[in-house]
Amino acid sequence: MDVFRHDIVIVGGGGAGLRAAIEAAEKNPTASIALVSKVYPMRSHTVSAEGGAAAIARDDDNLELHGYDTVKGSDFLGDQDCIQYFVEQAPKELALLENWGCPFSRNEDGTVATRAFGGMTTKRTWYAADKIGFHMLHALFQHSMRFKNIVRYDEYFVSKLLVEDGACRGVAALDIRTGEYSTILGRAVILTTGGGGKIFPFTTNGTIKTGDGMALAYRAGVPLKDMEFVQYHPTGLPGTGILITEATRGEGGYLRNSEGDRFLVEYDYGVGNKAELGPRDMISRAIVQEIEAGRGLSGAYGDHVLLDLTHLGEDKINSRLPFVRELANVYIGVDPVTTPIPVRPVVHYMMGGVDTDIHGATEMPGLYAAGETACVSINGANRLGSNSLTECLVFGAAAANHAMDYANGSAEGNEASLRAQAEEEAGRVENLRGRKKGGERISEIRRELNLAMEAGFGVYREQASMQAGVGATAQLRGRVADLRLEDESKVFNTELITALELMNMVEVAEVLAVSALHRKESRGAHTCKDFPTRNDEEYLYHTIARHDPAGPRLGKKDVVLGKWVPEERKY
Template sequence: MSYTKDQVNVRKFDVVIVGAGGSGMRASLQLARAGLNVAVLSKVFPTRSHTVAAQGGVGASLGNMSEDNWHYHFYDTIKGSDWLGDQDAIEFMCQEAPKVVYELEHFGMPFDRNPDGTIYQRPFGGHTANYGEKPVQRACAAADRTGHAMLHTLYQQNVAAHTTFFVEWMALDLIRDADGDVVGVTAIEMETGDFYILHAKTVMLATGGAGRIFQASTNAFINTGDGLGMAARAGVPLQDMEFWQFHPTGVAGAGVLLTEGCRGEGAILRNSEGERFMERYAPTLKDLAPRDFVSRSMDQEIKEGRGCGPNKDYILLDMTHLGADTIHKRLPSVEEIGHNFANVDITKEPIPVVPTIHYQMGGIPTNINGQVVVPMGDDPNVPVRGLYAVGECSCVSVHGANRLGTNSLLDLLVFGKAAGNHIIANHSNGAFKPLPATAADYSLERLNRLESASDGEYAQHIANDIRNTMQQHAGVFRTQASMDEGVVKVAELRERVKGLGLKDHSRVFNMARQEALEVENLIEVAQATMTSAAARHECRGAHTVLDYERPADDPVAPLGRNDAEWMKHTLWLSEGNQLGYKPVRTQPLTVDTVPPKVRTF
């Protein structure tokens, strides 16, 4: 049965937030406490959002366990980003970090404690004291369930603040008026299949990452890039989509994440010879080098025949020396994952791991206030009125070409709060901008195209082909020829997406319809990634292209970084599959610029 205009329901809110993860709920809490009428849409119950899967900690220079200050954190984040991070945004995040962590503590976050009552902090990859001289304990942790604790804390505070939640709703498209301002979103209530326009003074995208464009992923099945798809279809470019982080320790064969907190507590990566091989690649930080560096080192060991198992296709993560008491106290979820997904007792034997896609550094371009920005004339950062983005779906850019562990939970706290404050400061108590007469047309056309295509292709067949293509052509190590081939394959997949069909036309919890709509988001992200990657002719951070590595004593160091030509952000526009670029902001707010240099650890 087709959707018609007379079936459109309209509701009004000061702010509509799409996504109920950590960033969305941190922003909604700020807004609801200020008295704004806030609606938060989520495909799942808020405490099932993907932030719940974050394990290791949130980075902040509290200095509870070792010498630390925000200047060290600032330096580590720039170096970790391979100098593609914007230094003004990084300074803002690192300065705000202790404040938002203490604020979260006061909300009721159950951090682990030191004997003196202060927040427990563990070491994490790439975090150092004295500008790289030694590891530092900066990750504020609640065992290995930090994201779980954070999400529940924020949800409880939002309930107390009377935030309105729309649970099991799927947002479809942004509504822009003749001026280009965003005035609302279209959405479907999954339980009934009813179609809605949510009319708003401000819309915020907080939909998380899109790791489900890859076959092997630590991401939840809900992470289909919905916010990025909405932005791309509305004419907003996506920034730096070539940079995807492979987490070094996904369970081999399952993809389930084993937190970097394992190595923070002292776990060791070993090859088939039992060697702690990271000592060769990163003599100072060893297993606590940044994630892109460790992932390349692991992949190199496997390529050179020192992988473990009958097929020599994984590495072993050894925690047995930590002792059962430490594992029970600090890594209880990891122990459970070992039993359930690898049939391994990590207190007695090492667990097989491989690098697994984990996080997107790119996303919807924003400034430090969370405002979505687009190029206009000579200005590459003109705000789109009425539109904000926070969390993993956004690109501030504080992560550049590679994110440091613990900076994702920090990112969502700092910029979720900052965006909330900016909306409050600029909120108008006056009338809503009117909806355009065509507000529902585009989304209705998308829905009815699916309804009329009973003999079209099944969404999951295309989704699986997208994932296989991305896994093959945009992995840890890339070649120009492989990426160019991937661009062609993804373009062919985009044509197939136009032929999606539905065999189930029911309205109530029609998951086939939801999956088809998600595939239309996945293809936007996949094409943005593949096109952006093939065009960046250098190595930087998570983007390691074998063609551009220059010979070096260290076989995994990406020394093919080309600062003269490629110290710039990529901007991908869906219409016409076009690419543009804008400069990296290298001037911090109050301190000296950190100049580029070769990354060694």
């Protein structure tokens, strides 16, 4: 087995991973940085973000406002020290991204333009028409190529963290092209693999979003935090779940019910023109309420409401929202210039993730996490739109900085014993390849998992259905160990990769289910019909979930409060 040595190993090549790689490479030009990803970096799901990235930029804005908006958006579950650091670093990070070539849209005077977004007091969302994720990812990837000390392992699937004396010292990775395992050693490891939206059937997430980094950390004994909080984006295309950006409403679009009414005006989530710009958790609930009240529209792919952009005019749609026009045309046959777009809430983002501190450090020495994989937490119970891309930059850089400091002070691991761990892992996966004696197919288990998650953990949740979800995921964890696989080939065996991903998904789903059932209150995106109000007395804490053979073991972690005292969340 090949053994490669680096100073830092980054797992995941999206926004957070690339930013971390650049930071590490710049900070220490003599260090060697491995960037390991199961896809070529430009395929990472950062690519599909549309609306923009948040950081104060205007005279009518300040850190205090961005901080307060984020804390309030989080339903007071975000850690205020982390949020303070985040809003302070955000303008610098976006300025760097501009310097690195991201083609931001501009004001008439040539400065970077900003647009309105949900839950944000003023315009602070930097954008590139409606393809910020694509442009950010490509700018970062292309900029990263100038650093010769970044060594890419494209299409390598990491299936295990290598841990020695309680510290993380590398990864075992399967080269998808050859089917051979490698030991990739690093004095620190950073997980930047994104979220796991694919545990749900109806999601904006690409097929690669399978919670890999969360599962890697969890199985290595590192806790996951706040996994019950799943963001439903209000506007996904029925059927495919393709994202239609919140920027449609930031630019003045309306949501309408079957009676043609701008129903959000009645929900008090925003005043006047801001009616459509409430936070995502609230707008998703409003849509579900409209549909349940019989004011939705029905279609081939279920009930929905309408996103009306017709009053914006063709010029504005073409200049600000061209991708939305393309997506609506290609994927649902609607031209938004003339016809409202059918939309419904769709799983979009995980607020929870690998428990880290403000520096991206986990409780395991040498292991860091950033981006959607991580839970710092700046997002608490509900993330504000356009904070997540900035989060990838701010905490990707922070994690790299601290990982590099840690790496400089830590000895190299024992190669023989780490390699032995990787060989054991290679053996496990070798036994899985083409395992015909197994019971069930991947697609069967995935379908059941998807149904259980949708039934139990929707926009609105109930104790009974969550209880059923807990049972279903625990049972699936047993069944996924007995998969039947057909493909015996070593070369580009995507069935094998999908099996490993499915095991990660089941693990993450069970943690999500158990965490959600335990939180007997409604906070942010976790809305429990049996307990309809927030309960700060009993639940103003982060949920911690630790791996245990019997199932996730829950604990608590204090929320870092500060100058913003929890209050009723009104817009």
